[in-house]
Amino acid sequence: MQKNMHEVAFTVDVEQDIPPFLDTWDGMEKGFPALLDVLSKHKVRATLFVTGQTAEKFPELIRKASKDHEIGCHSYAHEEFSALSAENQFKVIQHATKVLTKITGQTPVGFRAPRFMANLDTFAALERAGYLYDSSRVSYKLGQGIGSSKLIEIPNTLPSLFFLRIPAAFSTRIWWVFTNALPVTVLSLHNWELVKMRGARFASRFATGETALRRLDKLLDYLRAKKADFRLMREIAESKLAESRSR
Ligand SMILES: [Zn+2]
Numbered sequence: 001m002q003k004n005m006h007e008v009a010f011t012v013d014v015e016q017d018i019p020p021f022l023d024t025w026d027g028m029e030k031g032f033p034a035l036l037d038v039l040s041k042h043k044v045r046a047t048l049f050v051t052g053q054t055a056e057k058f059p060e061l062i063r064k065a066s067k068d069h070e071i072g073c074h075s076y077a078h079e080e081f082s083a084l085s086a087e088n089q090f091k092v093i094q095h096a097t098k099v100l101t102k103i104t105g106q107t108p109v110g111f112r113a114p115r116f117m118a119n120l121d122t123f124a125a126l127e128r129a130g131y132l133y134d135s136s137r138v139s140y141k142l143g144q145g146i147g148s149s150k151l152i153e154i155p156n157t158l159p160s161l162f163f164l165r166i167p168a169a170f171s172t173r174i175w176w177v178f179t180n181a182l183p184v185t186v187l188s189l190h191n192w193e194l195v196k197m198r199g200a201r202f203a204s205r206f207a208t209g210e211t212a213l214r215r216l217d218k219l220l221d222y223l224r225a226k227k228a229d230f231r232l233m234r235e236i237a238e239s240k241l242a243e244s245r246s247r
Pocket residue numbers: 013015074078113114115
């Protein structure tokens with residue numbers, strides 16, 4: 001089916017600065033408000049995968065963001081899920097879900113594992129905790145499966161490295177390739193990328209701060225001009241679910 005408008009999900013992992021390498025929160029204190037401003041300027045609704053810890057530390061900011069954007073779960077303290085037992089994975093998800101629900105007044109239905117490291121136990125735990133979809137997979141990484149889980153899988157297609165950390169002239173070209181190849185493009189970035197990161201390894205800190213913010217602004221302009229259809233991950237999952245039921 002040919003669509004005129006390309007679906008784009010704008011997703012952000014909201015957490016402490018470059019976990020586990022730093023223990024500062026500049027990305028929350030400065031990056032997150034700047035991000036909300038850019039999104040509101042372009043009238044883009046985003047899906048924010050927030051750690052429970054972040055929500056506890058910045059409840060007002062997260063509550064405010066939840067009025068305009070979807071809040072998903074990104075673990076409690078950025079745990080490495082593939083290193084946890086099945087039961088512990090469930091406990092972490094359950095605890096983070098409780099924290100996010102209390103702060104936003106809404107139960108998250110989507111999950112993204114820290115560092116995209118989920119396994120079959122993670123999917124089972126998410127299903128048990130009542131989640132609708134998982135977004136822990138990166139589509140260019142092969143060999144990962146979601147098993148027999150009923151969770152809707154929405155893989156990431158475009159990590160920030162390919163659109164935020166390189167000049168807009170290149171990223172728009174890359175975006176164009178994705179647009180034509182995929183039914184939906186899932187852009188993902190981190191709140192801390194919008195703040196100049198110091199003291200981290202080069203791969204994490206280059207082109208962060210003002211540069212990233214300016215490129216994000218340009219990219220959203222470009223996507224708006226191309227009439228991209230910005231969707232929440234929850235909406236994409238719901239329509240996938242309806243599709244599978246009607247089959
Ligand atoms: Zn993360």
